[in-house]
Amino acid sequence: MAQPKTPKWRQLADRFAAEIRSGERPSGSTLPKISDLAAELGSGSETVRLAYRALSDEGLVVMSKRGGTRVAETLVKIRRDATFRYSRTAREAAGAHGAFEAELARLGLAYREARPTRIAREQAPARVAELLGVDPGEDVLVRDRVMCADRAGVRSDRATVVQLATSYFPGELAFGTQLEADDTGPGGSKSRLADLGHAQTTITEEIDVRAPTEAEAGALRTTADRPVYEITHIGRTAEGRVVEVAVHVMPVRLWRLAYTFEVDA
């Protein structure tokens, strides 16, 4: 039976993972620095780094350039439940980012945006333009957010960036409406779109995992070799018209996704 040998870095990562999960290495404690551990084990530093990187991808440790490698404070991934998130009642119940904020709060984290939402009229990427059914050269409304989660009292420039979210709306529907305002009010842009007579009733989300672009890696403070989710969210009205396309990019190591739906028996 094709059973490849377990690489040494994997074994090392598994050993540390066990120590972390057993509580032997508590949250916040520092792991040996790469060069020291390599010397101690008689391994190359690259081997140790691969082990640490695997732990980082699993969300067990956080690596930083000066601070060394530490056991993560939050050992569980953020859960994103796409189904309930988008019902109007849920959206308007607890503020604009209700479901998301509640989920973060459960992990002891606070939601924040890294900078004000960027609102612009510009061309959409080709794939988005096609989905929206607009001409590739035509301007659409773009709302672009950088979403963070901090532990209380953490300096803002050290916060964890958890998601990049860019929404696209057809100009015909959105220009000159409250969708161009900084604050879109209770329930957010989806509720305003509904108020304008373009309520989204059918949502399709496509999930892909890929390497981040250079810009994404920078914004998410991750590296080119750590994969990200790319979720393309497509909102359709009852008539089947696409009124919103949103692209969410988020590091795989921070998130777990969930979908609930009904089927005919």
Add this chain to the structure above:
Amino acid sequence: MAQPKTPKWRQLADRFAAEIRSGERPSGSTLPKISDLAAELGSGSETVRLAYRALSDEGLVVMSKRGGTRVAETLVKIRRDATFRYSRTAREAAGAHGAFEAELARLGLAYREARPTRIAREQAPARVAELLGVDPGEDVLVRDRVMCADRAGVRSDRATVVQLATSYFPGELAFGTQLEADDTGPGGSKSRLADLGHAQTTITEEIDVRAPTEAEAGALRTTADRPVYEITHIGRTAEGRVVEVAVHVMPVRLWRLAYTFEVDA
């Protein structure tokens, strides 16, 4: 603005990706072998390997130990639409794996199982037992499949393993029924469960991305550093009882996922 320098291996990967997508390097053509290219570029072999690995993760090339590195025959990922997949009509329309087979056919691939479905009465993993609401020590019905996709005329031991699928059913419902048969008939196990009065009406799927276990890496013919999707599928009856939990493990590089659902406006 934090803009990390693009690593050399990324630049090299991007160059090849462009050449592949432009058609300059046609499907099936062989890339220079790692050691040659490294010598030609004056780089270390590891750098070239990282570039090739990134291309492989993106599904653009296939690396094999003797055959070298070739441009992939199938440049698109397999799409898995979870929503339509599970309606009874869709399931029974085109054979047991209707939606999946149709999707593969669109890519010029044929569906096959690597070995007969393994059917056993045994303990479920702790997490699954909890979801099913059975005692951790209690036996449940396990159906375990290894799913492949081949191009026509490919030797069976060379086929691409695309998914490991393990379903768990409470013994109380499943033991002694057709769910233990090799062939569960039209519509598969979900339809049989429905015939027994336990139709699934609400489906929850949780998606995670993680490193494969050693056994999974072997079965999927992938390596420990390439991530896999782990989809936990939970089927509930109208009364809210969990009657099936299935765990699907599949290489991230081969798949793209899609969900469609209705929301209240």
Add this chain to the structure above:
DNA sequence: GAGTGGTCTAGACCACAGA
């Protein structure tokens, strides 16, 4: 500014799959 992880080279050796 100092110290950490990150990238890269150079090259030995290993393990697996294909001709």
Add this chain to the structure above:
DNA sequence: CTGTGGTCTAGACCACTCG
């Protein structure tokens, strides 16, 4: 069996970031 990719060491140098 042979040649390919895969793993690993050793060590130089780079770049980021936190104190």
